[in-house]
Amino acid sequence: MSAILGFIAIVTLIAGWWLSQQGLTAKPWLQIDQAGGVAAGDPRPAAPAQVGLGVFLAVVGSLFALLVTGYLLRSEGLDWRDMPLPWIVWPNTLMLLGTGLALEWALGAASRGDMARMRAGVLVAGGGALLFLIGQFAGWRMLAATGNFVNSGPADSFFYLMTAAHALHVIGGMVALAVTLERIRRNERAERIRLSVELSATYWLFMLLVWIVLLGVLSGSAGEFLALCGQILSEGRLP
Amino acid sequence: MTGISHDASASVPPAEIEDMALYHPRSWWTKYVFSQDAKVIAVQYAVTALSIGMVALVLSWLIRLQLGFPGLIEFIDVDRYYQIITMHGMIMVVYLLTALFLGGFGNYLIPLMVGARDMVFPYANMLSFWLYFVAVMLLVISFFVPGGPTGAGWTLYPPQAILSNTPGQQWGIMLMLVSLIIFIIGFTLGGLNYTVTVLQARARGMTLMRLPLTIWGIFVATVMALLAFPALFVAAVMMLFDKYLGTSFFMPTLVEMGEQLRYGGGSPILFQHLFWFFGHPEVYIVALPAFGIVSDLISTHARRNIFGYRMMVWAIVGIGVLSFVVWAHHMYVSGMNPYFGFFFATTTLIIAVPTAIKVYNWVLTLWRGDIHLNVPMLFALGFIVTFVNGGLSGLFLGNVVVDVPLSDTMFVVAHFHMVMGVAPILVIFGAIYHWYPKVTGRMLGDLLGKFHFWVTFVGAYLIFFPMHYLGLMGLPRRYFDTADIMIMPASAHTLNAFISIMAFIVGFAQITFVFNLVWSLRHGKPAGPNPWRATTLEWQTPQTPPAHGNWGDELPLVYRWAYDYSVPGAKQDFIPQNEPGTLTRGGTA
Numbered sequence: 001m002s003a004i005l006g007f008i009a010i011v012t013l014i015a016g017w018w019l020s021q022q023g024l025t026a027k028p029w030l031q032i033d034q035a036g037g038v039a040a041g042d043p044r045p046a047a048p049a050q051v052g053l054g055v056f057l058a059v060v061g062s063l064f065a066l067l068v069t070g071y072l073l074r075s076e077g078l079d080w081r082d083m084p085l086p087w088i089v090w091p092n093t094l095m096l097l098g099t100g101l102a103l104e105w106a107l108g109a110a111s112r113g114d115m116a117r118m119r120a121g122v123l124v125a126g127g128g129a130l131l132f133l134i135g136q137f138a139g140w141r142m143l144a145a146t147g148n149f150v151n152s153g154p155a156d157s158f159f160y161l162m163t164a165a166h167a168l169h170v171i172g173g174m175v176a177l178a179v180t181l182e183r184i185r186r187n188e189r190a191e192r193i194r195l196s197v198e199l200s201a202t203y204w205l206f207m208l209l210v211w212i213v214l215l216g217v218l219s220g221s222a223g224e225f226l227a228l229c230g231q232i233l234s235e236g237r238l239p
Numbered sequence: 240m241t242g243i244s245h246d247a248s249a250s251v252p253p254a255e256i257e258d259m260a261l262y263h264p265r266s267w268w269t270k271y272v273f274s275q276d277a278k279v280i281a282v283q284y285a286v287t288a289l290s291i292g293m294v295a296l297v298l299s300w301l302i303r304l305q306l307g308f309p310g311l312i313e314f315i316d317v318d319r320y321y322q323i324i325t326m327h328g329m330i331m332v333v334y335l336l337t338a339l340f341l342g343g344f345g346n347y348l349i350p351l352m353v354g355a356r357d358m359v360f361p362y363a364n365m366l367s368f369w370l371y372f373v374a375v376m377l378l379v380i381s382f383f384v385p386g387g388p389t390g391a392g393w394t395l396y397p398p399q400a401i402l403s404n405t406p407g408q409q410w411g412i413m414l415m416l417v418s419l420i421i422f423i424i425g426f427t428l429g430g431l432n433y434t435v436t437v438l439q440a441r442a443r444g445m446t447l448m449r450l451p452l453t454i455w456g457i458f459v460a461t462v463m464a465l466l467a468f469p470a471l472f473v474a475a476v477m478m479l480f481d482k483y484l485g486t487s488f489f490m491p492t493l494v495e496m497g498e499q500l501r502y503g504g505g506s507p508i509l510f511q512h513l514f515w516f517f518g519h520p521e522v523y524i525v526a527l528p529a530f531g532i533v534s535d536l537i538s539t540h541a542r543r544n545i546f547g548y549r550m551m552v553w554a555i556v557g558i559g560v561l562s563f564v565v566w567a568h569h570m571y572v573s574g575m576n577p578y579f580g581f582f583f584a585t586t587t588l589i590i591a592v593p594t595a596i597k598v599y600n601w602v603l604t605l606w607r608g609d610i611h612l613n614v615p616m617l618f619a620l621g622f623i624v625t626f627v628n629g630g631l632s633g634l635f636l637g638n639v640v641v642d643v644p645l646s647d648t649m650f651v652v653a654h655f656h657m658v659m660g661v662a663p664i665l666v667i668f669g670a671i672y673h674w675y676p677k678v679t680g681r682m683l684g685d686l687l688g689k690f691h692f693w694v695t696f697v698g699a700y701l702i703f704f705p706m707h708y709l710g711l712m713g714l715p716r717r718y719f720d721t722a723d724i725m726i727m728p729a730s731a732h733t734l735n736a737f738i739s740i741m742a743f744i745v746g747f748a749q750i751t752f753v754f755n756l757v758w759s760l761r762h763g764k765p766a767g768p769n770p771w772r773a774t775t776l777e778w779q780t781p782q783t784p785p786a787h788g789n790w791g792d793e794l795p796l797v798y799r800w801a802y803d804y805s806v807p808g809a810k811q812d813f814i815p816q817n818e819p820g821t822l823t824r825g826g827t828a
Contacts, residue, residue, distance in 0.1 A: 001512060001516070004470070004516065005563075005564070008466065008563050011466065012560055015462075019556065022446075022447045022448075023446065023447070023448060024447070024448060024549070024552065024553070025549070026446070026448045026549075027549070028446070028448040028449050028548060028549075028799075028800035029544060029548065029800055029802070029803075031799075031800070032798060032799050032820070032821060032822075033444055033797075033798040033799070033819070034798075034819065034821070038443045038444030038796045038797060038798060046439070048359040048360070048435050048439040048440065051434075051435050051438055051439055052359070052360065052431050052435045055430075055431055055434050055435060055462075055465065056427075056431055058465065058466065059427055059430075059431075059465045059466070059469060062465075062466045062467075062469045062470075063469040063472065063473060066469055066470050066473045066513065066516070067473055069512075069513075070473065070477065070488065070509060070513065073506065073509050073512065074488060074505075074506055074509055077504045077505070077506060078504065079487075079503055079504030080504075150480070150484050150485075150486060151484055151485035151486050151487075151501075154486075154487060154488070154504065154505075157480065157484075157486040157487070157488060161476070161477070161480060161486075165476075
């Protein structure tokens with residue numbers, strides 16, 4: 001359960017840090033505002049959609065942390081056999097990275113008010129996301145060709161489950177990109193479009209992060225990394 | 240001093256978030272069915288949850304019929320018995336309690352109590368309800384499919400849940416898992432709304448430390464639910480994979496009817512970990528809103544400020560965090576490492592500290608209060624007593640050495656029904672009696688309400704107190720027929736019959752409640768805007784019931800905390816949160 005507990009610890013730290021800024025030690029029974037004036041709030045408030053995305057990413061993070069937890073616990077089973085990853089996951093990773101970078105570029109263009117480049121950036125990102133999905137599907141076909149089906153072994157099952165869960169979230173992100181393009185086409189307020197691009201950029205960065213963690217877990221390198229950390233912690237030096 | 244007129248002068252800081260553009264319904268369908276108004280969605284949630292709750296109530300009667308009078312009704316055979324207990328548990332925990340506290344009270348109270356026009360994402364809020372509705376419908380459909388609903392027990396433990404001898408193995412378990420998945424997706428949409436509305440749409444002046452405790456309870460419970468429900472989601476998806484795609488996430492090597500199954504190597508314990516990583520926070524997801532609501536009921540009806548507001552807030556947050564590190568106390572007998580048991584017993588006992596703080600503070604709020612024993616207050620007092628009783632037996636079960644012999648006995652059933660069944664349901668009733676006047680503009684019948692309280696309260700004790708004794712004697716839970724158990728004396732069977740009769744009586748008393756709800760809609764005494772003379776914002780709306788958008792032209796300004804009751808020198812014994820002035824509890828500010 002270390003993965004999910006680690007994730008909850010991170011969320012708790014962030015929430016704790018935020019709560020510590022909120023004046024939770026105030027004595028509200030002594031505080032009263034005069035007529036005509038009320039306590040001022042945050043001078044730089046975030047848009048509800050930004051906060052909403054932050055909370056949603058915490059939920060998605062929890063979901064994937066639980067999948068990783070399941071993987072780690074199940075991999076202690078006696079029947080566990082590691083599974084070779086299809087080579088295509090590496091170019092797919094680059095594709096996802098490209099999608100994220102394209103959105104960052106689009107966001108930069110949006111900040112400068114360059115709508116044409118922003119639109120190009122969003123379109124490139126959408127294309128990159130589509131290629132990523134096709135690549136992931138090709139990965140499934142490659143595995144199937146070598147006889148690795150969803151029920152061939154626990155490692156295979158987790159590969160299919162985790163990549164499917166990630167792909168569904170990527171598809172959700174593509175819907176958000178399509179909505180952004182529709183906003184651009186309808187020529188909505190520049191601020192609103194910029195917010196959409198910003199939200200998409202944050203989301204794709206998170207998807208990239210999740211994918212890298214999943215890849216680390218599925219390829220076994222996360223386990224080796226954690227073992228190394230454990231060794232350093234217990235022995236106080238590099239092996 | 241408190242009568243200073245409202246002066247929205249230039250010194251009022253501008254709204255942090257621009258006033259939201261409301262969706263205005265254009266037809267009957269978008270006004271009452273696919274409504275995006277949180278108040279309508281709240282009522283939809285509440286009516287659906289209470290309706291499916293009535294199904295669960297009838298199921299509990301069937302359970303008690305079999306336990307008290309075995310064999311009396313032929314309809315209840317072994318398979319049906321397991322289906323009945325499974326559906327009773329699942330409906331009560333997830334589809335009634337969670338949905339009613341967060342979807343029902345959350346939707347109604349959050350925008351009104353924080354001074355917002357509506358939830359921040361009204362469309363997602365509407366989707367949230369309809370996904371919940373579909374989830375409930377799938378559950379109902381499962382009663383009518385071939386093989387009936389699943390009989391795997393509400394915890395759905397594999398491998399039993401998907402083996403062929405478990406009732407509901409064909410359709411029931413699939414519908415159950417899919418229903419849970421849809422419920423969780425729907426809840427996530429709602430939960431995002433509840434959290435972001437509390438964070439971003441509060442009225443000016445409504446600092447976090449001026450929020451009523453009801454909102455704190457619902458808010459922290461929602462955050463917990465958003466992080467905990469994915470565990471159930473993952474478990475449900477993995478079990479569907481095991482059942483339909485032949486994977487072995489949870490399924491070990493098995494021989495069934497002399498035949499080796501295709502599964503191998505899976506870990507049922509992994510499912511237990513995932514289930515209880517959701518399951519234990521779930522207890523507090525239900526309890527925290529109840530804690531919050533009860534704090535407000537007590538303060539309002541005892542005309543006293545809540546004692547130790549800050550401590551109450553910290554305790555809610557503390558319980559929320561701690562509840563993520565106690566899950567394995569449900570698994571002491573799963574064969575896990577005994578040192579784990581020691582760790583989880585310790586965290587379980589630590590959680591009693593913030594909980595006890597809350598109980599002390601409720602009692603101290605009542606101390607020398609001007610207690611009005613009206614119906615909401617009666618239910619609130621009933622909750623405190625019941626929660627303490629249920630919590631005390633939790634201290635027994637939290638210890639490994641005591642839990643092992645008591646595991647899977649009726650003692651456990653009695654414990655969790657007291658602490659998680661009766662106690663939160665008493666709060667739900669109290670809250671409905673309290674806020675019904677705001678929702679409908681009419682009071683619920685007082686006499687019927689008192690009858691409802693006393694029969695429910697006393698009856699619940701007559702049901703669940705004796706059950707502890709049965710558990711201590713060793714009477715196991717989840718047994719279809721206990722008549723032939725050698726260790727049980729004849730008196731235990733008499734006690735079982737007595738419990739059953741009490742369950743029928745308490746169940747029938749709920750009909751008076753339903754009658755009261757319907758009858759008062761037309762014939763209840765007109766309530767006026769603020770019948771309980773309460774301070775919180777929902778009682779200060781320009782219309783009762785509040786209109787679409789809640790606040791008329793201008794959003795309220797908040798000048799004080801939510802508990803200015805009986806302030807010395809004030810002309811009334813309450814000062815609403817949106818009333819300016821200089822009087823505070825410590826004298827003039």
